[in-house]
Amino acid sequence: MKVHEYQARQILADAGVAVPSAEVITDAGAAASAYKKVVTEAGLGEGGLAVVKAQVHAGGRGKAGFVKLVKSAKEAEDAARFMLSNRMVSVQTGAEGIAVQKLLIAAGVDIAKEYYLAITTDRATRRNILIASSEGGVEIEEVAHKNPDAILKEPIHPLLGLQGHQARRLAFDLGFKGKQVNQAAKTMMALAKVYEEKDCSLAEINPLIVTKPTKEHPDGQVLAIDAKFNFDDNALFRHKDVQSLFDPSEENANELRAKEYELSYIQLSGEIGCLVNGAGLAMATMDIIKHEGGEPANFLDVGGGASEEAVTEGFRIILSDKSVKGVLVNIFGGIMRCDVIAQAVVNAAREVGFKVPLVVRLEGTNVEAGRKILEGAKSEMPTMQSATDLGDAARKVVAAVG
Amino acid sequence: MAILIDANTKVICQGITGSFGALHTRGCYHYGTKMVGGVTPGKGGTKDENNLPIFNTVAAAVRDTGADATMIFVPPPFTADAILEAMDAGIKTIIAVTEGVPVQDMVKVRAVLDENNAGKSVKDRTVLVGPNCPGVITPGPKTGSGESAKDPYTKSGCKIGIMPGYINTHRSESKLAKNVGIVSRSGTLTYEAVWQTSNLGLGQSTCVGIGGDPVRGFGFIDCLERFQADPDTDAILMIGEIGGTDEEAAADYITKHVTKPVASFIAGRTAPPGKRMGHAGAIISGGQGGADTKIAALKKANITVAETPADMGGAMARAMNLA
Numbered sequence: 001m002k003v004h005e006y007q008a009r010q011i012l013a014d015a016g017v018a019v020p021s022a023e024v025i026t027d028a029g030a031a032a033s034a035y036k037k038v039v040t041e042a043g044l045g046e047g048g049l050a051v052v053k054a055q056v057h058a059g060g061r062g063k064a065g066f067v068k069l070v071k072s073a074k075e076a077e078d079a080a081r082f083m084l085s086n087r088m089v090s091v092q093t094g095a096e097g098i099a100v101q102k103l104l105i106a107a108g109v110d111i112a113k114e115y116y117l118a119i120t121t122d123r124a125t126r127r128n129i130l131i132a133s134s135e136g137g138v139e140i141e142e143v144a145h146k147n148p149d150a151i152l153k154e155p156i157h158p159l160l161g162l163q164g165h166q167a168r169r170l171a172f173d174l175g176f177k178g179k180q181v182n183q184a185a186k187t188m189m190a191l192a193k194v195y196e197e198k199d200c201s202l203a204e205i206n207p208l209i210v211t212k213p214t215k216e217h218p219d220g221q222v223l224a225i226d227a228k229f230n231f232d233d234n235a236l237f238r239h240k241d242v243q244s245l246f247d248p249s250e251e252n253a254n255e256l257r258a259k260e261y262e263l264s265y266i267q268l269s270g271e272i273g274c275l276v277n278g279a280g281l282a283m284a285t286m287d288i289i290k291h292e293g294g295e296p297a298n299f300l301d302v303g304g305g306a307s308e309e310a311v312t313e314g315f316r317i318i319l320s321d322k323s324v325k326g327v328l329v330n331i332f333g334g335i336m337r338c339d340v341i342a343q344a345v346v347n348a349a350r351e352v353g354f355k356v357p358l359v360v361r362l363e364g365t366n367v368e369a370g371r372k373i374l375e376g377a378k379s380e381m382p383t384m385q386s387a388t389d390l391g392d393a394a395r396k397v398v399a400a401v402g
Numbered sequence: 403m404a405i406l407i408d409a410n411t412k413v414i415c416q417g418i419t420g421s422f423g424a425l426h427t428r429g430c431y432h433y434g435t436k437m438v439g440g441v442t443p444g445k446g447g448t449k450d451e452n453n454l455p456i457f458n459t460v461a462a463a464v465r466d467t468g469a470d471a472t473m474i475f476v477p478p479p480f481t482a483d484a485i486l487e488a489m490d491a492g493i494k495t496i497i498a499v500t501e502g503v504p505v506q507d508m509v510k511v512r513a514v515l516d517e518n519n520a521g522k523s524v525k526d527r528t529v530l531v532g533p534n535c536p537g538v539i540t541p542g543p544k545t546g547s548g549e550s551a552k553d554p555y556t557k558s559g560c561k562i563g564i565m566p567g568y569i570n571t572h573r574s575e576s577k578l579a580k581n582v583g584i585v586s587r588s589g590t591l592t593y594e595a596v597w598q599t600s601n602l603g604l605g606q607s608t609c610v611g612i613g614g615d616p617v618r619g620f621g622f623i624d625c626l627e628r629f630q631a632d633p634d635t636d637a638i639l640m641i642g643e644i645g646g647t648d649e650e651a652a653a654d655y656i657t658k659h660v661t662k663p664v665a666s667f668i669a670g671r672t673a674p675p676g677k678r679m680g681h682a683g684a685i686i687s688g689g690q691g692g693a694d695t696k697i698a699a700l701k702k703a704n705i706t707v708a709e710t711p712a713d714m715g716g717a718m719a720r721a722m723n724l725a
Contacts, residue, residue, distance in 0.1 A: 121506075121509060123647070127509060128506075128509065157513075234478060235504035235505070235507075276590075277590055280592075280643055281588060283588075284711035287669060288710045288711055299673070334536060334593055389712060390712040
């Protein structure tokens with residue numbers, strides 16, 4: 001599960017990480033007072049620099065014009081009005097773009113240097129790992145690619161957690177000076193604590209910055225400017241606070257609908273709808289459709305324990321996608337019984353109707369009973385063909401779609 | 403011979419009274435697995451529907467039944483604890499079927515397991531397969547209907563998990579009298595591979611579903627090491643998917659240590675980057691773990707790579723010079 005930047009900032013602030021003052025607004029009319037509040041709190045005064053940022057999960061906000069620097073209440077309001085009344089289109093949103101409902105207005109800071117800080121779980125070493133770089137702010141993946149030495153990696157002990165000496169060493173290695181060292185180390189410790197306590201799969205601060213020296217802070221201040229948290233869906237049951245941050249407006253409506261029935265559905269852009277049991281087989285089914293020259297319209301794993309009702313809902317979801325021109329059902333029954341799937345196919349045919357070609361391939365547990373059910377309802381499903389194996393199924397559906 | 407489990411393996415089920423635990427205990431029992439009991443805290447002293455004894459703790463179950471393997475079906479919040487309890491009771495083969503276990507739980511479990519296994523020889527190590535896996539099967543020749551424990555499907559096989567047993571073929575029943583060892587990150591794709599190899603006249607020594615989670619127990623290399631050493635395994639079929647770098651590491655291991663023919667398939671070639679395809683494991687990120695890099699690594703190690711999932715059996719046959 002992903003959360004918004006403003007929510008991630010709050011999690012960091014609660015953990016004791018310093019962040020610039022900021023306000024969240026949902027209405028452009030509130031932008032002017034929010035601007036005044038954050039610049040005053042930051043001691044910048046009227047005319048001080050602030051930033052208005054759209055709160056959406058999709059990236060590419062800056063290039064899309066949905067992150068703007070402003071220097072007055074008027075500019076803040078104009079930026080807010082633009083962002084709340086236009087859809088944001090970026091490389092990550094698709095051409096139709098997305099509506100923006102919340103904005104973050106944060107006080108500007110005088111940046112001396114930018115760093116990158118993140119924690120994730122490294123599959124290869126099966127440990128959480130702290131990743132840090134003194135080349136933050138830019139595309140970190142590009143840094144990792146071009147200059148791997150600029151990325152420091154520190155494994156975190158699975159039972160002890162991140163230790164103070166590790167954080168301090170990293171802070172020195174990253175080039176923090178004077179009072180910055182303890183502030184940076186404290187930030188790392190806080191990030192690691194949040195990561196483990198809240199079952200994150202990614203916790204990232206980018207950039208973590210040092211401000212230019214001032215009278216009160218002769219060594220500058222270490223501040224988290226932007227943050228991103230992803231949480232392990234499997235652990236949400238023990239984090240009611242994290243669950244409450246879920247924003248359904250960020251999710252695809254069909255994907256949410258599928259989730260209610262414990263189906264795993266992802267909408268894609270092709271024309272062949274797929275209903276499969278098992279994630280690996282579902283991916284492999286998409287692969288073979290593409291290999292035969294078609295394009296999958298979705299990934300749909302009905303899992304092992306889905307009821308007839310849930311599978312019928314799966315068909316409803318697939319058929320509600322107007323770009324679907326054919327449907328491929330590929331079931332290798334283990335826990336999932338073929339007769340359950342067959343009955344769901346018949347239900348969906350009766351209720352929604354398969355106007356598009358339907359190819360069904362069944363194998364595994366109760367396959368004979370499943371085939372009998374389909375055979376018995378053949379007259380109700382004129383567009384149905386059965387397939388003998390996976391290759392045959394893919395060829396038939398691609399040919400039928402044309 | 404086979405790997406991990408055989409007809410002598412004595413198995414308990416942790417979570418035997420849950421709906422899935424009960425269903426698959428019965429399935430394994432009817433297949434011919436030596437099911438000797440189960441564990442549900444609070445229900446110790448009672449019997450399950452198959453008349454198998456239920457215990458309050460794994461330690462009690464081991465003491466009274468001599469169980470040396472466990473099949474775990476407890477709900478995800480309690481799975482880590484169930485694995486640690488099995489380890490504590492001295493069980494050497496732990497198969498965790500449960501899907502949806504928090505990754506941080508597995509990070510801790512894996513650390514304890516690794517500490518326990520450090521410096522031990524292969525046969526002394528505790529094996530954890532899963533979580534989020536279909537289990538392990540060592541097929542035996544069909545000797546019965548499989549409709550009850552009195553008339554099991556086989557008298558000399560062992561199935562621990564949720565896979566259909568009948569699609570597997572014992573060497574003695576295979577046309578080509580050759581055995582493939584199968585290891586896979588995906589459940590149903592394993593069944594597909596078993597089915598295809600059976601249809602081509604091949605038998606299976608053991609099939610291991612290692613599961614799709616990012617942090618798990620048994621991995622490809624653990625499995626390859628055992629298949630290479632197993633005299634009953636003639637060739638190896640390895641089924642991977644996008645995400646992580648285990649397939650790349652396995653390719654490297656095969657180059658150095660595996661002399662038997664190996665074929666492979668990688669699922670997720672067409673999965674869009676950044677999308678999570680059901681398995682927590684199947685995430686492509688940062689240019690690593692994509693299907694193309696995996697396939698390139700496998701080909702470089704002279705492994706026969708199936709172009710499509712319909713070609714897994716075919717690729718295996720080609721690797722064995724049978725086609």
